[in-house]
Amino acid sequence: MSSRVRAAIALAALVFIAAGPLTLGAGAASAQEPCGGRIVAGDPCGDKTGGAADVVGSSELRLDQETFTTVVNQVGKNKIAVNFTWLLLAGALVLFFQTGFALVETGLTRAKNAAHTMMMNFVIFAIGGIAWYLTGFALMFGGVGAIANLGGGTGVLDGLAKVGPWGIFGTKGFAMGGIYDVGVMAFWFFQLVFMDTAGTIVTGAMAERWKWSAFVVYSFFMAGFLYPLFGNWAWGGGWLAALGANSGLGHGYVDFAGSGVVHAVGGLSALAGAMVIGPRIGKYGPRGEVRTIPGHNLPMAITGVFILLFGWLGFNAGSTLGATDLRIAAVVFNTVLASCAGALAAMFYSQLRSDIGKPDPGMTSNGMLAGLVAITAPSGFVAPWAALVIGVIAGILVVASIQFFDRRAKLDDPVGAISVHGVCGLWGVISVGLFADGTYGLGWNAMGSQTLAGTTVRGLFYGDVGQLWAQLAGVATLVVWAFGLTYLFMKAQKKFFGIRVSKEAEIEGLDMPEMGTYGYPEWLPETSPVLLPVAGGQE
Secondary structure, three states: OOHHHHHHHHHHHHHHHHHOOOOOHHHHHHOEEEEOOEEEEOOOOOOOOOOOHHHHOOOOOOOOHHHHHHHHHHHHHHHHHHHHHHHHHHHHHHHOHHHHHHHHHHHOOOHHHHHHHHHHHHHHHHHHHHHHHHHHHHHHHOOOOOOHHHOHHHHHOOOEEEEOOEEEEEOOOHHHOOOOOHHHHHHHHHHHHHHHHHHHHHHHHOOOOEOHHHHHHHHHHHHHHHHHHHHHHHHOOOOOOOHHHHHOOOOOOOOOOOHHHHHHHHHHHHHHHHHHHOOOOOOEOOOOOEOOOOOOOHHHHHHHHHHHHHHHHHHHHHHHOOOOOOOHHHHHHHHHHHHHHHHHHHHHHHHHHOOOOOOOHHHHHHHHHHHHHHHHOOOOOOOHHHHHHHHHHHHHHHHHHHHHHHHHOOOOOOOOHHHHHHHHHHHHHHHHHHHOEOOOOOOHHHOOOOOOOOOOOEOHHHOOHHHHHHHHHHHHHHHHHHHHHHHHHHHHHHHHOOOEOOHHHHHHOOHHHHHOOOOOHHHOOOOOOOOOOOHHHOO
16 A cells, blocks of 8 residues: 555544544434534533433423422532532642651651651551541540531531530540441541641651651550540630630630641640650760751652642641632632742741851741641631731741750751741641631631620731630640640650660661661661672572
């Protein structure tokens, strides 16, 4: 066959494909519908797909009560379905946090600990998922009641243990016993990934010396008890949330997406853990001089920060629990603005504090995370200018805090988790009590019927000093509960079981002693013997 014949056949085929299949017979003709003025088969533009028949079973509408009820019910179902979809998508974005955390922590630590650090960030999700299923979710949300954006079915969570008028913990939903509800399941997943974020913060501050077995035990404790108890007090109808109704302090403790509930809990627990476990070998000299232990892969760490920024959009905006709450646009706007402000503030401030007068990539990255952490609590309640201010302060604060803990307090935190999540998490909590402008929060913490400084959330700068006192009560509780309880738990672990690897294992690197494999087999530590098996079973 000549090339001209082949070209002619190919051209004819292209014309046939472009024109579409031939229409043959009456059946095909009846399937033709207009689409942009063209006669085509099927419904390529979706003009006919979906209609009255999908709601009431017929394309002929009747103006009667039955039809009206059917249509209204379908509209309501669609609204909840949209919220479900938004919540599950946002939860998936937050789940992607784990990738970001894993890259940040692994990149900022040494290559000889890469497998161990990455494994902690991976397994914390599995541990957290089981603990959340067994006890965590019930303790935190077992008495939360119905959630309007997710439908009335979540009213099965109606068990809240109280001391007088003060809620202490939930009592429904242990291992999801007696609960088989789609709304609860969607809410369970979304809150699972929030809990997992708090748990993985601790791994960064204790990296490169935390014994694996001690990590596993503490992770169950964090996910199944420590995190959900404070979470109940703030988000589950507990006593902090009720400070407005019971004590007249604004709307009670307010935390839109978890600067306190998630980040400060994780950061303050990390502080306790770093204090108990002690600094890495070689971090401080015999006279207390500070030695820098650089991470092995800064590009990996910065990539992790980008991933965290991406996931944070679901973290904050998803906390509306519904796409039908259009405040999500303001939440995203504030989140992005604060992250940019935090990064630039940290970059310029670290350059001013630097001995060489250069911007610090690690500090700049932590500045972005600091801005994100700080805006998490107020993101739904503040104006953009306030988000900018909150981010700038967080960016400066994180640099000063990291340098304080590293140089003055002699606390070794390889990734800056204490400062990013603990210190800036507390700042985020306080900022609600200062900058909340009263444009949002109607009914927050069941305060819609009250008239304390209006029915929306207002901070000190907008006339409600009570809101600031409620936030400060939350800060004090966070320090006592998250830091105090973790400190006692880890001291007990250290005394009876040990929490730190041996000196030899730490010098060699934790990959082989704790994991039995190297993260980078081609980058074997010089202090480690070559033990990798080769062909024939020889070493």
